[in-house]
Amino acid sequence: MLLIKCPFCGPRPEIEFAYGGQAHIERPKDPMSLDDEAWAEYLYIRNNTRGVHSERWRHINGCARFFNVRRDTISDEILVTYKVGEAPDAVPEKDRPTKGGAVR
């Protein structure tokens, strides 16, 4: 069971969270202006990353907030968790999870 650091609540076990799919897929501002191919791309095409994957999680049984996670899909190592709209690089080193997902 993953140990995920909610940016609002701190490290919590995976059962408190719901997975939210790939992160940083922005809904087009004007969907009707997209052609079918571009819309299908937004709707259906997702990465199947072997390695570091940016994904959304929701602390559904906690603060209920969505946030973003960078997780290595091979090792399950969580490199950083950050709020929606935040740049992952802006998270200070001390607030990043260790390998085990716990805060240092």
Added chain:
Amino acid sequence: MKYRLSSGGQVDRSKPLRFSFDGKGYSGFAGDTLASALIANGVHLVGRSFKYHRPRGFMSAGSDEPNALVGVGDDEARYTPNLRATQVELFDGLVAESQNRWPSLSLDFGGANDALSRFLTAGFYYKTFMWPAAAWKRLYEPMIRRAAGLGRAPTAADADRYTQLYSHCDVLIVGAGPAGLAAALAAGRSGAKTIVCDEQDRMGGTLLSEREAIIDGLPAADWLARTLQELGSLSNVTLLPRTTAFGWYPHNFLGLSERVTDHLGRKEGNLPRERMWQVRAKEVVLATGAIERPLVFPDNDRPGIMMAEAARTYLNRYGAVPGSRAVVFTACDSAYRAALELKGAGVHIAAIADVRPAPEGPWVERARAAGIDVRPSTLVTATHGRLHISHADLASEGASSSETVPCDLLLMSGGFTPSVHLFSQSRGKLGYDEALKSYIPQKSVENERSVGGCRGLFDLGASIADGFGGGLGAVRGAGGTPVTEQKIPVFVQSFGQDGFIGALNGKSRRRAWVDFQNDVTVKDIELATREGFRSIEHVKRYTTTGMATDQGKTSNMNALGIVSHALDLPVPKVGLTTFRPPYTPVTFGSFAGQSRGKLFDPVRQTSIHDWAAEHGAVFEDVSLWKRAHYFPRQGEDMHAAVRRECAAVRNSVGIFDATTLGKIEVVGKDAAEFMNRMYTNAWTKLEPGRLRYGLMLREDGFITDDGVVGRMATDRFHVTTTTGGAARVLALMEDYLQTEWSDLDVWLTSTTEQWAVIALQGPNARKVLEPLVEGIDLSREAMPHMSVREGRICGVPTRLFRVSFTGELGFEINVPMGYGRGVWEAIYAAGKPFDITPYGTETMHVLRAEKGYIIVGQETDGTVTPDDVGLAWAVGKTKKDFVGKRSLARPAMTRDDRKQLVGLLTVDPKVVLEEGAQIVVDPREPVPMTMIGHVTSSYWSAALGRSVALALVRGGRARIGKRLHVPMAAGNIEVEVVTPVFYDTEGKRLDG
């Protein structure tokens, strides 16, 4: 006693215990395992093998035991099959039985399989039972199941209690052998919160059978006692004996299974049988030791053939002597120690057959000095004895003749395999060590380290030093301050690293066993490689080697060695099979914990539930809710009850508990804009006090939910959802609000549990309600269909909806949940003069189907657009955007031949179609026919005196007026396609 020493070991000879095995009484001592007690009684035959029903005895003394699986328990409710006798602690009155034999262990008819063995080779099941497929179910599978197998499942429900708990620690140490205990000393003295678990009843591992070593100036047993006492005195250290770390899950989360009461026999106090510990550790120290490898030689599976270290353990720890005349067959030094210790206990050592051409070193010298016949380059080429070994054939390698040596015990040792199971489960990288002929941990992925034997350090001194260092490292890793390094001096005669993997059966035609539990021989593995299997993962599945409940603890490396030899590939090129949890089998009870019976799943009940139960309601499960399905009166079946309930609603008035509907309060300055984006409908112009049917799509354009929405104020909506969709809808709303439109000023609150909802439906609904309501004008003019008013009912605040899901004049009365039953009873009393009738979900379904109202999840299946079900009117055409709008414009979403909602009337009005039945144009078409749709809802309509059905049919609307067919097993049913509204097609009754 012949097979029990008069002193020595850790059994308590002052506490004799009675037990039975296969109905025969025996006695042992406190501190015995079932295995050691049977050995002390001279019993070695304890099981029949999985496939060939070969007689089998004890091979090991621990959790790696492949043969001695027994069923324990004199009571079906507490019977456990497939327990390793080597781990079953003896208690007074223990009842155990052998498995997979009939009629008895010594006379077993299944043994005929053994004579047929040349037909039962690898892949036998796949090859022999391929055809005909139908015979599998009736013939092959039952036959195979009867002939092959392990224990039997108990016939009564488990009477025991199991608990689960979470725990957090700085350092978790798995294994309390010398390395683990040294690590525990380091972590414990450093003040780290430490948990030490060990699968055995006593901590100490190999130290429990150590006779010679001096540790820190003390004999091993004394050092062990002192160490356990010190650890026990530290408040930051938790010692968990009888606790198996069975699984490693991501981020240092480990599952431990603690056996709490099995060793006590009858239950004492309120203790659970087992505890499942779920431990999150900052750092893990694996000190899981190593497992001695069997040698693979002809007839190596007879009772009386066991691991050399197991014999030492029985002798030193339990004072149980496994034989009187032994042959030792080895590829390493450690078996010499076993031979010397057994000789010291009076066992005659007939010979040590050593695979190595020139064994030398202190242990070999000691054996020779003790007068033992050491034979280099010597193999065991056959063994004899029906139910127990009686002779072994010894031959020099390459020699054509052999010598037959009488013996009742054969000890074998092929060296040691580090136990890397948990390390591998943690996804750490293993590397092959050519000298050790084993895989050892190379690179950690998680915050863990391996110490001692499990990383190939078999020397006691090195192992203890490694453990202490590992403990300090773990403390540092967990952010603590380690105590200073301490050197623990150890004096012991150490061993080399010799060992052997693979087969030693030469050209013998006799079978040599690799996997004892699954009955896999060298021939099976060689056959698999000849048939083209090269990857060990494939060989494993084809031959089933390593796939038994012991997961190949004693067999995997030998299987690898055989494949490597057969394919002439180095071992690392053959690969290694995956280690998976659990390390040893864990009971279902332990995983279930308290989740049994009423606690299996939460049950949601409305505040009106008890009233319904008191009035005879039959309930159905809708997600977690209990909903009243129908209210049968004396002698009524469901159909009769539903017919009566339907008529009551159509003719007078019915009352229905709609509390389970999902409810979400959408509030804020931008609430209307948010609703515009989430729902297909237009909300801006909806005035406060009005209701609207809302339709919600997913972004892919398909219907996901619907419900009536009330505008309570310009900035406040009372949204209802389907019963099963409430959580999903709220999650979808939150998703868009938090991640796409965080600029909107909107708050979402689930109010499902806040409101009880009473639906009052039928032409007399207003008359019943009027006298109870204050501050709301219920008249037709003041409160039209699809409006909402706030006021009071029976003095209780209410949001009163005028709405109908039946086609009749109707109201839905929302009151605070706690008042639900009170208001319900008041309405019910007021309705008495009108013969008010409570109705359930079945009647609700019939009434709405008569009106062609859809139910999301029944008429829709996740591939249905608003237009498909005739709800195009609910889609705001002028809105620039809403969730799903762009998808509706894709070409496939507007094709004429999409499946569309239509009504079906059977030509024979008495026939009620089956929901889910397929619809065809031409019933004479050969099977498989072209299916153009299916029945989504089908009922008997009391109001119409005939059956009605809704269906999704390809190009359905263009087929209205035409006839189609529903082919069923009992014959074809002809139907007419009609518009999906059967009752009151003009909708006049709504305005009643």
